[in-house]
Amino acid sequence: MLSDDITAPHPASLLRPKAAEARFQRVNVSILGRYMLADRREFPCQVLSMSPGDAVVIAPAMGIVGEKVIAYLDHLGRVEGTILNAVDGGFVMDIAASTRKRDKMAAQLTWLANKDILNLPEDRRHERMVPDIRHSTVVLDDGRRYNCKIIDISLSGAAIELDVRPAMGTPVTLGRMRARVVRHFQNGVAVEFAAAQEMLTVVQQNLRIN
Numbered sequence: 049m050l051s052d053d054i055t056a057p058h059p060a061s062l063l064r065p066k067a068a069e070a071r072f073q074r075v076n077v078s079i080l081g082r083y084m085l086a087d088r089r090e091f092p093c094q095v096l097s098m099s100p101g102d103a104v105v106i107a108p109a110m111g112i113v114g115e116k117v118i119a120y121l122d123h124l125g126r127v128e129g130t131i132l133n134a135v136d137g138g139f140v141m142d143i144a145a146s147t148r149k150r151d152k153m154a155a156q157l158t159w160l161a162n163k164d165i166l167n168l169p170e171d172r173r174h175e176r177m178v179p180d181i182r183h184s185t186v187v188l189d190d191g192r193r194y195n196c197k198i199i200d201i202s203l204s205g206a207a208i209e210l211d212v213r214p215a216m217g218t219p220v221t222l223g224r225m226r227a228r229v230v231r232h233f234q235n236g237v238a239v240e241f242a243a244a245q246e247m248l249t250v251v252q253q254n255l256r257i258n
Contacts, residue, residue, distance in 0.1 A: 072099035075161035080219045080228060080242055081121035085111045092189045098157055100150035106138040117141050122242040124156055176200045184255045187221040203245045209236040223255035
């Protein structure tokens, strides 16, 4: 459960971005996370573009304009803000943060944007190996579960044999590890873990079926 210091929706007059925020330019990213609305319902989400001042969020539940949102995003941690308007499949939220946190976020977003442009999800610097445990499960955010066979793993991702082809960027859970689809091939998909692991033994342990 996300922490629940949610307050009542803000008046629409307070939703106009501050002049300091307007100077930020969004970058295209693909960041997985979870968010909580004012009624304390939680949902998975994916951020498609973001700046230190606002973010475009793909989400299953919209909420209402002016409603406060608390999100926990991979690589970025806790982000707070309010819903500015609806977009196809989600919403745009502004971001409430100190100048120091915005500067840190800007650096993180630059790294994440370049990471995707350079195809770093398939980080070949990480040694790939065939795990001892080859069978696991893939669970989509809507609850659909599929058996899969692990082809190989690294500290940053895995290649798996799978009967379905989730779209590129789709968030999934492989065993107990959150990941997203980064590549399709003939018999399956490649996924990137939400956070790179420190040891391959940890990766193998987390591939065990829930």
